[in-house]
Amino acid sequence: MTRRINFLASDAPIAQAARVALIARYGDAPEDAADVIVALGGDGFMLQTLHRTQGLDVPVYGMNRGTVGFLMNEYSAPDLMERLAAACExxxxxxxxxxxxxxxxxxxxxxxxxxxxLRGGPQAALLRISVDGLVRLEELVCDGAMVATPAGSTAYNYSAHGPILPIGADVLALTPVAAFRPRRWRGALLPKAAVVRFDTLEPDKRPVMAVADSRSVENVLWVEIRSEPSMGHRILFDPGHGLEERLLREQFV
Incomplete structure (x- = not known):
């Protein structure tokens, strides 16, 4: 079946060149008329594309033309139609x-x-953490903390020594960044339905910034985080290279 493809690319020259070559071969459908969107870049651009197209019921197939490619497939131009037909969602x-x-x-x-x-100044952040309305940690002195999805557990979460979560797991990772007190606290695994709230203590002395993927809010008083099961981002992967396999592979390198 012929698919109408819309090609998007990051600003990187290698991604822009790939977009020009692919459009010359396959054409370029308008975004709102496409059957599939092909994103050319790295993981950061893939996240931007998923956010920007979240109102469209269209799957996104990424090809790596960036530095990091956990959410991307390998780049190959000649067999794109066959790969799209065989891709797993x-x-x-x-x-x-x-x-x-x-x-x-x-x-x-x-x-x-x-x-x-994340702390927004020279002093460590001072946070209170509540889960489902119950205070679980009165004070966390740290450089920061995060709540990560299974799909995001190999990104910043993993760099902060958080756990890698199976893609089908109904859990979230709550992970500190450079925790100073309690010094031995390494975070928690929470049910996917949990509502996590961070309150910043001493916000004038210890400013804190909140970041949702790449969107940041400076000088926050409190932040509330919950999963949004009513929304779903559709991502296509080559057979045998889906998120579950990638998550497993990350743990054996």
Whole structure:
């Protein structure tokens, strides 16, 4: 079956050149009329594409023309139609972030990988952590903390020594970044339905920034994070190279 493809590329010259070559071979359908979107770049551009096209019921197939390619397939131009026909689809739900800044402004954003809180000044952040309305940690002195999805568990979460989560697991990873006190706290695994709230203590002295994937909010008072199961991002992978296999492979390197 012939598919109408819309090609998107990051600003990297190698990605732009690939887009020109692929359009010359396969054409380029309008985004709102495409059967599939092909994203050319790295994982950062893939996340941007998924966020930007979340209102379209169209799967996204990534080909790596960037530095990191966990969410991407290998780049190959001649057999694209055959690969799209054989591709396997994964559906991942994002996290929803609500935050209030010190000036009273409220913010909302979605995150496919993680929502992270990071210190915004020279002093460590001081956070209180609640889960489903119950305070679980009165004070966490740290450089930051995050809630990560299974799909995002190999990204910033893994770099902060958080666990890799199986893609089908109904859990979220709550992971500190450079925890100073409690010094031995390494985070927690939470049910996917959990609602996590971070309150910043001493926000004037210890400013904190919240980041949902790439969207940031400075000087937050509190941040509330929950899974958004009503939304799903459709991602296509070559057979045998889906998220479950990639997550397993990351643990044996």
């Amino acid at each position: 994964e559906v991942i739900s994002p996290l929803s972030m609500r935050a209030e800044s010190v000036n009273g402004t409220q913010h909302h954003a979605l995150a496919i990988n993680e929502v992270s809180l």
